[in-house]
Amino acid sequence: MPKELIKPYENQPGTRKEQVTRMFNAIADKYDFLNHFLSFNTDVRWRRKLVKTVKRLNASSGIPMTDVSILDMATGTGDMAFALSGLNPGSITGIDISEEMLKVAVRKSEQKAKSNIVFQLGDSEAINFEDEHFDFVTVAFGVRNYEDLGKGISEMHRVLKKGGSLLILEFSQPSGFMGFAYSFYSKRILPLMARIFSADPRAYQYLPESIYAFPFGEKMCRILLDAGFKSSTYKKLSGGIASLYVSEK
Numbered sequence: 001m002p003k004e005l006i007k008p009y010e011n012q013p014g015t016r017k018e019q020v021t022r023m024f025n026a027i028a029d030k031y032d033f034l035n036h037f038l039s040f041n042t043d044v045r046w047r048r049k050l051v052k053t054v055k056r057l058n059a060s061s062g063i064p065m066t067d068v069s070i071l072d073m074a075t076g077t078g079d080m081a082f083a084l085s086g087l088n089p090g091s092i093t094g095i096d097i098s099e100e101m102l103k104v105a106v107r108k109s110e111q112k113a114k115s116n117i118v119f120q121l122g123d124s125e126a127i128n129f130e131d132e133h134f135d136f137v138t139v140a141f142g143v144r145n146y147e148d149l150g151k152g153i154s155e156m157h158r159v160l161k162k163g164g165s166l167l168i169l170e171f172s173q174p175s176g177f178m179g180f181a182y183s184f185y186s187k188r189i190l191p192l193m194a195r196i197f198s199a200d201p202r203a204y205q206y207l208p209e210s211i212y213a214f215p216f217g218e219k220m221c222r223i224l225l226d227a228g229f230k231s232s233t234y235k236k237l238s239g240g241i242a243s244l245y246v247s248e249k
């Protein structure tokens with residue numbers, strides 16, 4: 001099994017996808033709190049960076065923002081979709097395999113009165129939309145959890161219009177002192193905090209394990225180019241703790 005296919009509950013039955021769904025269903029109610037708390041709210045800044053990049057790319061395309069359609073894959077509790085809604089695009093569709101994560105997204109959407117986002121159940125590896133439908137596809141901290149990364153990327157490529165862009169925000173591996181500090185935090189402190197606060201502490205052991213097993217940087221760009229994207233570049237965020245990949249169809 002390729003290293004990136006680490007399962008959340010290694011010795012238990014079920015495919016990776018079934019286990020990932022189960023894990024996110026189990027942590028859905030505490031996901032937002034733990035996400036912001038354990039990342040010192042840095043996740044919010046990283047998503048904002050993605051939004052700014054969408055804005056910049058769209059400005060150079062000349063398409064009015066009100067005509068732009070965005071697909072937010074692995075939308076979870078919707079934070080990426082909500083951040084994008086500030087751009088006032090024509091439409092945003094948020095898709096996830098976890099029903100419980102989506103329930104939180106819908107609840108938040110009602111509270112925020114965000115009517116330009118539609119949340120629906122769906123699998124990134126078999127996207128329920130026709131070819132060349134979206135101007136942008138975004139996915140924040142989702143691709144690392146896919147059962148089949150290649151299939152997920154080729155599906156996102158399929159539903160993008162020609163000239164459209166895929167933006168992936170994902171954890172990566174910082175080097176040097178930052179790498180040492182981050183490794184200590186993610187492997188020692190984070191699982192300890194999760195044991196105190198989370199209903200499913202295993203989820204926060206899976207987090208660093210899946211990060212260290214996942215391709216990043218140039219290797220990730222190569223995977224995106226091999227899937228058919230015309231160009232693929234990346235920017236390290238917070239010294240490389242996360243990376244933002246921008247790929248054009």
Ligand SMILES: C[S@@+](CC[C@H](N)C(=O)[O-])C[C@H]1O[C@@H](n2cnc3c(N)ncnc32)[C@H](O)[C@@H]1O
Nearest residue numbers: 024074075076096097098123124140141142145
């Ligand atoms: C770490 S959460 C990220 C949620 C959100 N994008 C954010 O920025 O907070 C990862 C999400 O990926 C979803 N996911 C994993 N595999 C998926 C797949 N094959 N199709 C759709 N969603 C998937 C999980 O259910 C989970 O909600």
